[in-house]
Amino acid sequence: MAIVKTERHPDMPPPTSEAGVIGWIKNNLVSSPLNVVLTVISIYVVWIAASNLISYAFINANFAGDSRADCTGTGACWVFIKVRFGQIMYGFYPVDERWRVDVGYILGAIGIFGILSDWVKNKKWPALYMFAVYPIICFFLFSGGYFGLTVVDTSEWGGLFLTLVLASVSIFVALPLGIVLALGRRSEMPVVRMLCVGFIELIRGVPLITVLFMSSVMLPLFLPEGMNFDKLVRALVGMSLFSAAYMAEVVRGGLQAIPKGQMEAANSLGLGFWQAVGLIVLPQALKISIPSIVNTFIGLFKDTTLVLIIGLLDLLSIVKAGTTDKEWLGMATEGYVFVAATFWVFCFSMSRYSIWLENKLHTGHKR
Amino acid sequence: MKKATFIAVAATATLMATAVSATTLEDVKAKGYIQCGVTTGLAGFAAPNNDGKWEGFDVDYCRAMAAAIFADPDKVKYTPTTAKERFTALQSGEIDVLARNTTWTLSRDVNLGFTFIGVNYYDGQGFMVKKSLGVKSALELDGARVCIQSGTTTELNLADYFTANGMDFDPVLFDTADEVREAYLQDTCDVYTTDQSGLYAQRSVIPDPEAHIVLPEIISKEPLGPLVRHGDNQWGDIARWTLNAMIAGEEHNISSANVDDLKANTKNPGIARILGTSGDLGEQLGLSNDWAFNIYKMVGNYGESFAKNLGEGTPLNIARGLNAQWNNGGILYSAPMR
Numbered sequence: 001m002a003i004v005k006t007e008r009h010p011d012m013p014p015p016t017s018e019a020g021v022i023g024w025i026k027n028n029l030v031s032s033p034l035n036v037v038l039t040v041i042s043i044y045v046v047w048i049a050a051s052n053l054i055s056y057a058f059i060n061a062n063f064a065g066d067s068r069a070d071c072t073g074t075g076a077c078w079v080f081i082k083v084r085f086g087q088i089m090y091g092f093y094p095v096d097e098r099w100r101v102d103v104g105y106i107l108g109a110i111g112i113f114g115i116l117s118d119w120v121k122n123k124k125w126p127a128l129y130m131f132a133v134y135p136i137i138c139f140f141l142f143s144g145g146y147f148g149l150t151v152v153d154t155s156e157w158g159g160l161f162l163t164l165v166l167a168s169v170s171i172f173v174a175l176p177l178g179i180v181l182a183l184g185r186r187s188e189m190p191v192v193r194m195l196c197v198g199f200i201e202l203i204r205g206v207p208l209i210t211v212l213f214m215s216s217v218m219l220p221l222f223l224p225e226g227m228n229f230d231k232l233v234r235a236l237v238g239m240s241l242f243s244a245a246y247m248a249e250v251v252r253g254g255l256q257a258i259p260k261g262q263m264e265a266a267n268s269l270g271l272g273f274w275q276a277v278g279l280i281v282l283p284q285a286l287k288i289s290i291p292s293i294v295n296t297f298i299g300l301f302k303d304t305t306l307v308l309i310i311g312l313l314d315l316l317s318i319v320k321a322g323t324t325d326k327e328w329l330g331m332a333t334e335g336y337v338f339v340a341a342t343f344w345v346f347c348f349s350m351s352r353y354s355i356w357l358e359n360k361l362h363t364g365h366k367r
Numbered sequence: 368m369k370k371a372t373f374i375a376v377a378a379t380a381t382l383m384a385t386a387v388s389a390t391t392l393e394d395v396k397a398k399g400y401i402q403c404g405v406t407t408g409l410a411g412f413a414a415p416n417n418d419g420k421w422e423g424f425d426v427d428y429c430r431a432m433a434a435a436i437f438a439d440p441d442k443v444k445y446t447p448t449t450a451k452e453r454f455t456a457l458q459s460g461e462i463d464v465l466a467r468n469t470t471w472t473l474s475r476d477v478n479l480g481f482t483f484i485g486v487n488y489y490d491g492q493g494f495m496v497k498k499s500l501g502v503k504s505a506l507e508l509d510g511a512r513v514c515i516q517s518g519t520t521t522e523l524n525l526a527d528y529f530t531a532n533g534m535d536f537d538p539v540l541f542d543t544a545d546e547v548r549e550a551y552l553q554d555t556c557d558v559y560t561t562d563q564s565g566l567y568a569q570r571s572v573i574p575d576p577e578a579h580i581v582l583p584e585i586i587s588k589e590p591l592g593p594l595v596r597h598g599d600n601q602w603g604d605i606a607r608w609t610l611n612a613m614i615a616g617e618e619h620n621i622s623s624a625n626v627d628d629l630k631a632n633t634k635n636p637g638i639a640r641i642l643g644t645s646g647d648l649g650e651q652l653g654l655s656n657d658w659a660f661n662i663y664k665m666v667g668n669y670g671e672s673f674a675k676n677l678g679e680g681t682p683l684n685i686a687r688g689l690n691a692q693w694n695n696g697g698i699l700y701s702a703p704m705r
Contacts, residue, residue: 068682083417092419155444217452220459231446233459311407311447311456321408321415321447325422326682329410330572332545 057337068327072322080331081338084322088338091158091313097150107137108168116353135172142272154232158313160342162232166239166304166314171297173240178247179286183277185252196248201243208303211238211340217308235307243300254289255281287361298347315339342356391595391602392436392653400442403429404462407447410568411677411685412468412488421445425466427672428487428593432464432609434665435658447639454479457596464606466593468564475594484583484607486592487669489689489698491585492524493563495570498578500557505584509534514547514556516540521561522586528586544569562589564677564685573680605652612659614701615641616668618692623671626663642703648704659704 017023027037059073063082073078081088090098111134114126142165145151157165184196203211215238216231223229258281266276286293308317319335322328395401405413405425415421430440446462457465458480468490469475471483496502505528515522517540529536539556541547548569551559559566563581570576594604594608616622620637621629630642640646642663643656650656666672670692677685691697 087419309449310452311449324408324410325414325416326410347554
């Protein structure tokens with residue numbers, strides 16, 4: 001008589017020595033004598049760095065108080081950041097008007113939520129809001145002069161607010177313009193192609209600092225005396241054109257990865273050029289370009305600090321200016337640490353968003 | 368043909384734009400404020416305070432001009448300018464006056480088309496050493512390791528000075544003032560050199576300032592002063608006499624504390640002329656007669672501004688030195704106001 005087991009044997013969990021925390025440690029940290037040595041050394045290095053950092057930033061740091069005299073600890077003196085927090089966030093934006101910036105942030109957050117969230121099914125409206133309505137609202141909200149809002153001169157904009165304005169305007173302009181330039185560069189019309197190639201190569205051939213200098217120092221000399229464009233506008237134009245040239249090359253890389261057959265298939269279905277590009281080619285090209293596009297955005301976000309050489313007080317420069325206040329001399333380390341942490345938060349969020357977006361749009365064609 | 372027409376039209380438009388523009392004083396009065404170029408941050412000279420208001424020695428000069436013109440020292444908009452773009456900002460008319468501790472040199476005055484209206488701070492490159500080194504004079508620094516901020520004229524002045532005195536030195540270069548200070552504190556070098564005002568600023572943030580001394584030698588001349596564009600002498604005069612009024616105020620002991628009393632009771636005809644109770648000095652400048660009174664009342668004289676921003680009692684603790692009045696051991700000398 002044979003014993004036949006009719007139901008399937010349940011899966012056993014892997015042995016405890018191979019799974020979970022213990023298994024991971026065993027396989028990754030102490031799998032060989034060399035690894036044991038490396039692990040010990042690494043833990044030691046991390047311990048030294050972390051303990052110094054923690055004692056600098058927290059244990060020996062000062063948090064309470066409101067002047068330089070309260071900096072009594074041997075570690076960081078965050079009083080400096082605390083007292084000047086409003087200035088670091090908004091620059092010289094009048095205190096009574098700062099709610100306008102906050103409203104702008106909230107409206108932007110709503111729009112970004114609409115675009116990112118899965119709850120909103122139809123993305124047309126959030127996209128329309130973000131790219132067409134929101135910039136106009138922001139313009140009137142921030143600069144004022146209409147609807148009973150007092151005028152806030154752009155020379156009073158500063159701090160993190162100015163950094164965000166610079167970065168988001170450049171990104172909003174650079175992406176569409178970059179796509180147009182990339183298409184133009186692949187165009188079969190010689191004039192269009194040469195104009196696009198010329199623009200891209202000219203802008204890419206010079207450092208951003210040069211572009212900013214040109215727009216800030218040279219341009220006013222070409223204009224008649226007394227005629228001045230706003231300094232911020234000049235910087236924005238320079239940065240947008242610069243990042244558009246880079247964006248164009250990123251998008252072109254994506255376009256080149258799409259097989260010619262896609263375009264031909266679209267044409268054979270009766271789609272015209274713009275329909276084929278807009279519905280078939282670009283969605284695929286942009287999807288595979290996401291990592292590079294976000295890479296460019298992150299680079300651009302950090303490049304905004306270069307405006308300090310033309311005297312705009314962005315996040316980095318307002319902190320630097322603060323450290324030269326004679327009441328706060330010697331606070332440079334605290335200032336730079338704070339700025340670095342802020343930049344890290346923004347850049348890391350952008351990076352995580354990019355990974356999330358890649359996974360979401362992943363349709364099984366990954367090679 | 369078409370190109371030529373275009374150029375002609377452009378040139379005409381430029382000429383017209385220049386022709387219709389009024390004098391700087393009228394422009395400034397029309398817009399209601401002075402646009403003043405300052406540094407992006409230099410301790411004691413111009414820096415934003417906790418409330419986002421610009422403060423400092425150069426800022427006080429801008430405020431004095433506003434007090435003279437508008438009788439309101441707050442009618443100033445500050446444009447932070449970097450070392451490189453400051454001159455363009457002035458040339459292009461973006462700012463009306465540049466008070467940005469700028470060294471008065473021949474080529475800047477002549478080539479760039481500016482008028483330096485005077486000197487508000489006599490600076491010069493100096494040396495700081497640790498007291499424990501026992502050095503009393505820069506001439507004893509043969510063979511020293513010297514910390515310098517790179518890319519400044521400091522480097523050149525230093526090399527000139529040491530060569531001229533037959534001494535050797537070992538330069539240690541850094542990018543920012545903070546790095547130089549840290550290196551100096553960690554004994555990477557023996558000597559810290561930069562402009563004396565900068566040395567005092569750095570000394571103030573050293574944990575134990577008393578252990579360091581600034582040597583008496585000054586190896587370069589850095590007369591710092593405000594400047595305006597060529598071509599509008601009335602505006603240049605207002606700028607010049609604003610500075611002179613601040614200096615003369617200290618000489619005649621007119622301060623914000625006693626100016627009301629002096630205006631009402633002074634028997635001194637010179638002071639009465641300055642304060643506008645007699646004569647018409649203000650009207651000659653195109654201002655109201657109480658322009659100087661407003662400067663003293665709202666901003667203070669040169670000495671008060673120096674004491675508030677740079678002098679003893681501030682963290683910078685800079686001695687008056689060359690910047691004392693001519694009758695007090697310095698070289699500060701205002702032309703007579705009569």
